Amino acid sequence: MRPQTLDEMVGQRRLLAPKSALRRAIESGRVHSMILWGPPGCGKTTLAQLLAKYADAEFRAVSAVLVGLPEVRQVLAEAGLRFSEGRRTVLFVDEVHRFSKAQQDAFLPHIERGTILFVGATTENPSFELNSALLSRCRVHVMEAVSPEDIAIALQRALDDAERGLGDRELHVAPEQLLLIARAADGDVRRALTFLEIAADLAGEGGTITEATLEQVLADRTRRFDKGGEQFYDQISALHKSVRSSNPDAALYWLARMLDGGVDPGYLARRLTRMAVEDIGLADPRALQMAVDAWDTYDRLGSPEGDLALAQVALYLATTSKSNAAYMAFNEARSDVREYGTLEVPMHIRNAPTKLMKQLGYGKGYQYDHDAEGGVALDQTGFPDALGERVYFRPTDRGLEGRMREKLDALRAARARARGEDEAGA
Structure with missing residues (x-):
């Protein structure tokens, strides 16, 4: 059931719209070397084959999982011979990110000479997995997971097509059952067709694919997830940003997706x-302690019971008051440390455990805050003299920080007045 024309492809409505640049290039036969980046089963191989068909070029495919550079060089040599005879070659490299960045260099001169039209397919972010020289010679096209509605169209075609599909079996399938298969395929058309074929075998010729049939077929399906790749980082980003946006429902969804x-x-x-x-x-x-407690609870209980502890803390974090004031303050303080280097500790706040150190002035002039009016020695600095007073921590008015802000604003104003009085007196 692999599509034989662009019109037979399902999904990729943005990339292959009737007047899109890529579609016009393919239909005119003026194609360029490219990287197709998208999830499994979205049509990368099919699109590469159609490129060759519309360009009247030879199609050759290699997989970076199965072959090494010797085999690649053989294919490139054949493409060179074909090029000298006036015929082009579309070289499709599946899982191109599996080649090392040094191995990817082998394609560069052949792309530049036009010996091959290079089409690399990858499920990983090309920015991280492909070398800059290869990227500079190819256009990156982003392909999307195919929607359940579009997958259902492909499934119906397979049921209707007697030559390439299952049309000769006269199967009966309700539209809602097709959509159930399409959703279970998780954006992968190839996977959906496999589910349909298994269901057809269970139903038998002339049979009906029922909900009970699909329960058997779809019982052990898994969702698309790469624990070390682009989807992983996208989903953890979605979880973190949902918490930050105070959206507990979205946070819970992404947590469940990642656990699943x-x-x-x-x-x-x-x-x-x-x-x-x-x-x-x-x-x-309290949020920090709750997070640590949830972590400890999971370590004690494991899955699935411990998963609930993680879910609870995700909900709490998303719902409670937010502030990055401490985070920003720490970053500012670290920036000053890097910029100003090793500044001397002021003498009045140095420790003086020995007689000699006291004679040298360590601790001289230190005011014990508990003895000062209000419990704070307002005219005493805690910064190195060369740095002067700094303000890093700027509490928000949210949650407990609102009360901290009121107190700090008053203290800072009082310290400023105290310094002003000293300067006026001098």
Whole structure:
């Protein structure tokens, strides 16, 4: 059931729209070397084959998983011979990210000379997995997972087509059952066709694919998830940003998606703890302890019971007050440390455990804050003299930080007045 024309392809409505640049290039036969980046089963191989068909070029395919450079060089040599005879070659390299960046260099001179029209397929972000020289010679086209509605169209075609599909079996399938298969395929047309074929075998010729049939076929399906790739980082980003946006429902969804995909729950516990520190901060200090407690609970209970502890803390983090004031303050302080280097500790706040150190002036002039009016020695600095007073921590008005802000604003104003009085007196 692989599409024989662009019109037979399902999905990719943006990339292959009737007047899109890529579609016009393919239909005119003026194609260019490219990288097709998209999830499994979205049509990367099919599109490469159609490129060759519309360009009247020879199609050759290699997989970076199965072949090494010797085999690649043989294919390139054949393409060179074909080029000298006036015929082009579309070289399709599946899983191109599996080649090392040094191995990818082997294609460069052949792309430049026009010996091949290079089409690399990858499920990983080309920015990270492909070398810049190859990327500069290819256009990257992003392909999307195929929607359930479009997959259902492909399934119906397979049921109707007696020559290439299952049309001669006279199967009966309700539209809602086709959509169930399409959703279970998780954006992968190839996977959906496999599900349909298994269901057809169970139903038998002239039979009906029922819900009970599909329960058998779809019982052990898994969702698309790459624990070390682009989807992993996209989903953890979605979880973190849903928490930051105070959207507990979205946070719970992404947490469930990642657990379902097989991510290490210990990693999720660590990231949730980071969110408590970075995004909730002192607006709600309880959040950090709750995150640590949830992590400890998961370590004690494991899955699936411990998953609920992670879910609870994700909901709490998303719902409670937010502040990154402590995070920003720490970054500013570190920036000053890097910029100003090793500044001397002021003498009045140095430790003086020996007689000699006291004679040298260590601790001289230090005011014990508990003895000062209000419990704070307002005219005493804690910064190196060369740095002067700094303000890093700027509490928000959210949660507990609102009360901190009121207190600090008053203290800072009082310190400024005290310094002003000293300067006027001098």
